[in-house]
Amino acid sequence: MPKPMQMRLWLFVHSNSSPIPRILKRSFSNHVESTVNNNHAPDKKKKKNKEDPRVVKWNKAIAYHMRLGHLARAQQLFDQMPRTTVSSYNTMLSGYVSNSHFALAISLFSRMPSRDIISYNTMLHCHVRSGHLPTARHLFDEMPVKDEVSYNTMISAYARHGLLHQAKELFHQAPVRNNISWNGLLAAYIHSGRFELAKQLFESKPNWDVISWNSMIRGYVQQKQIYEAQKLFDNMPDRDNVSWNTIISGFAQSGDMTEARRLFDIMPVEKDVFTWTAVVSGYAKNGNVEEARGMFEKMPHKNVVSWNAIIAAYMQNRRFNEARKLFDQMPCRDQVTWNTMLSAYGNAGMIEEAREMFYEMPSRDTVSWSAMLAAYSQVGLSEEVLYMFREMFRRGTKANYSSYACALSTCADMATLNYGTQLHTQLFKVSYGMGCFVGNVLLTFYFKCGSMDDAQKVFDEMLEKDTASWNTMISGYARHGFGLKAWEVFDLMKQTQIKPDDITLVGVLSASSHAGLVDKGISLFYTMEQVYDITPKPAHYTCMIDLLGRAGRLKEAQSLVKEMPFEPEPTTWGALLGASRVHREPEIGIWAAKKIFELEPNNTGMYVLLSNLYASYGKWSDVLKTRVLMGGRGARKVPGFSWIEIKNKVHVFSVGDSAHPDKQRIYHFLEELDLKMKKAGYVSATEMVLHDVEEEEKVHMLRYHSERLAVAFGILNVPSGRPIRIIKNLRVCEDCHNAIKYIAKIENRLIILRDSNRFHHFSGGSCSCGDYW
DNA sequence: GTAGGGTTAG
Structure with a gap:
């Protein structure tokens, strides 16, 4: 049995497809011969000694300038060299890569007269660092010879991207494994969310080095198990500065700044820029901008990253002017600086400022484009999102999963x-396998579009699933009213290594509520702390109130609201309000509505809910009062009216506030409406407004009429009672198609007509409204 | 020439 090293070289020599230059091939060949004959591995030291000392001297000088980032000087030296060897090229190559000049590295690599394994490995590293994993893999596959460095480079690249499957595959394929390979595998488990497996691996191998201990601490931090992380930190055999930085940033990220600060003050190793920056960003995330600023001032050596952290601190806490001042003062800005500003403006909905940043920034990377997409998406500019997404390709920026996520979620919104x-x-063409992130994006998309089958298919095909994947499935099914299915997924999840988190339980609770699985839901809620070690959060209470409310157990829901250990959120009150409307408990509903208005005086949606609540009891004067309170804040086309037009007939949902200040506008609308209504044989709209309180009965009748149409299409009476409904393969006439869309808008539902055929696409057929063609 | 820690999008 040949030794692994020899085996690899043998493969290389006998490979006809090898792209390696002939000269190099010959020298490799000789080398192999001698290695095989002598039956021992090549001696690296000997090889090093063969290098001309003058060349070594030049190389050292080049490497020195590269380390300092003096690219031009390094280049000059390289050009002046009396004799260049592969090693000089390699020095240049690795200098370019470590300075992130990937294009220069690629160009140099292509011009190299000969290449050795180090050139190939450096190039591999180049593609990995620039984030082009498919290119790296291609090179890896084509490489004439691979050693453990090549394997490790790929393993850890896959690990960092959460691609456990690929990392594992190469780990097992690798002919030789060292500590770095094992650490790579460990990182792969951690980054793909398979922390239980990481723990098992870590426990099964006793001789781990400090790097793996640090990875595990980081893993616990990522799992939000900070005290476990601390236990590991306390027990580890020796700690270096990275260990300290990891645990400090862990506490900082988990919001425990007291402990983070205590560790920061007692740490026995020297604090570096990582330590300081972690603390600055920790304070920022806690909203303590002043403290963050104080630490920033004290920081002995600031770099761009620390500047970015302080700018993010101000931006995240909505202190835009101060952030802007710092931005202007910064000694040098990098891509992240611009992206930080851009994305923070985007998050705040300050679209003009975001746009300004985007167009002013010296260069745009994927994050910049994604941030801009997210900004547009946030304010609902769907067309812009898709336009920018295409533009991004046109300008040659590679889209990544974030940009796809944004575009896909916009597609979902636009149905x-x-x-x-x-x-x-x-996505499949550009991707290098179905990682968690891409899978999760697709799951979200298909659920948003209501294509449960497609979502399930994606889920089944996913090689790796993390907590988010399971959560998306559970809450996806729950949202569409498939409570049993959601429970099924939850039961499957419990059989895996992946632990449910608080979001999982929100999904399961809401599934229980929509499927009427009241007892299951209640028992989950009251045991979640013991079984899953998750303390109920406001969202869980909201689910419970929704669950009890839907089941008609309003009194219990009401007392649960009172028992809550924290102030109920507007959505909690909303759940109660909705239930009280369905189960005819106006007192509770009004109580809830009042609470909502206290919390959110401008919540127009809640005004509408309240006025609907009154309307369903025939309390027309209260409807009116509510509408008056709403003022001009209604999002309707004409304030005070909800109406649809179906086949030239106007159907009025409700006519409310004749007291609305914009009388001119209302009367103008009424004139038009009048004509249409009279033509359709209905009572005049003007009449209704003038006698609105008395005539509301008639309005109610009209509403009922149009609702009947809606029921025919299956739009109302959605089983889940939730605002998403998918109608597949509907044969519908043009007018009704529009009408359905309009109902969707009025009723604030997302109705998706999937594969529906419009009137003109057919010859011979009929629509549910009675029309035929 | 390969592994762990701090800043930005999702």
Whole structure:
């Protein structure tokens, strides 16, 4: 049995497809011969000694300038060299890569007269660092010879991207494994969310080095198990500065700044820029900008990253002017600086400022484009999102999963399943396997579009699933009213190594509520702390109130609200309000509505809910009062009216506030409406407004009429009672198609007509409204 | 020439 090293070289020599230059091939060949004959591995030291000392001297000088980032000087030296060897090229190559000049590295690599394994490994590292894993893999596959460095480079690259499957595959394929390979595998488990497996691996091998201990601490931090992380930190055999930085940033990220600060003050190793920056960003995340600023001032050596952290601190806490001042003062800005500003403006909905940043920034990377996409998406500019997404490709920026995520979620919002599916296909072309992130994006998309089958298919095909994948499935099914299915997924999840988190339980509780699984839901809620070690949060209470409310147990829901250990959120009150409307408990509903207005005086949606609540009891004067309170804040086309037009007939949902200040506008609308209504044989709209309180009965009748149409299409009476409804393969006439869309808008539902056929696409057929063609 | 820690998008 040949030794692994010899085996690899043998493979290389006998490979006909090897792209390696002939000269190099010959020298390799000789080398192999001698190695095989002598039956021992090549001696690296001997090889090093062969290098011309003058060349070594030049190389050292080049490397020195590269380390300092003096690229031009390094280049000059390289050009002046009396004799260049592969090692000089390699020095240049690795200098370019460590200075992130990937294009220069690629160009140099292509011009090299000969290449050795180090050139190939450096190039591999180059592609990995620039984030082009498919290119790296391609090179890896084509490499004439691979050693453990090549394998390790790929393993840890896959690990960092959460691609456990690929990392594991190469780990097992690797002919030789060292500590770095094992650490790579460990990192792969951690980054793909398979922390239980990471723990098992870590426990099974006793001789781990400090790097793996640090990875495990980081893993616990990522799992939000900070006290476990601390236990590990306390027990580890020796701690270096990275260990300290990891645990400090762990406490900082988990919001425990007291402990983070205590560790910071007692740490026995020297604090570096990582330590300081972790603390600055920790204070920022806690909203303590002053303290963050104080630490920033004290920081002995600031770099761009620390500047970025302080700018993010101000931006995250909405202190835009101060952030802007710092931004202007900064000694030098990098891509992240610009992106930080851009994305923070985007998050705040300050679209103009975001746009300004985007167009002013010297260069744009994927994050910049993604942030801009997110900014547009946030303010609902769906068309802009898709335009920018295409523009991004046109400008040659590679889209990543974030950009796809944004585009896909916009597709979901616009209910453009076709374009989204197209993106799905595209994603497959560019991707290097179904990682968690891409899978989760697709799951979200298909659920948003209501294509449960497609979502399930993606889920089944996913090689790696993390907590988010399971959560998306559970809450996806829950949202669409498939409570049993959601429970099924939850039961499956419990059989895996992945632990449910608080979001999982929110999904399961809401599934229970929509499927009427009241007892299951209640028992989960009261045992979640013991079984899953998760303390109920406001969202869990909201689910419970929704669950009890839907089941008609309003009194219990009411007392649970009172028992809550924290102030109920507007959505909690909303759940109670909705239930009280369905189960005719106006007192509770009004109580809830009042609470909502205290919390959110401008919540127009709640005004509408309240006025609907009154309307369903025939309390028309209260409807009116509520509408008056709403003022001009209603999002309707004409304030005070909800109406749809179906086949030239106007259906009025409600006519409310004749007391609305914008009388001119209302009367103008009424004139138009009048004509249409009279033509359709209905009572005049003007009449209704003038006698609105008395005539509301008639309005109610009209509402009922139009609702009947809606029921025919299956739009109302959605089993889940939730605002998403998918109608597949509907044969519908043009007018009704529009009407359905309009109902969706009025009723604040997302209705998706999937694969529906419009009137003109057919010859011979009939629509549910009675029309035929 | 390969592994762990701090800042930005999702």
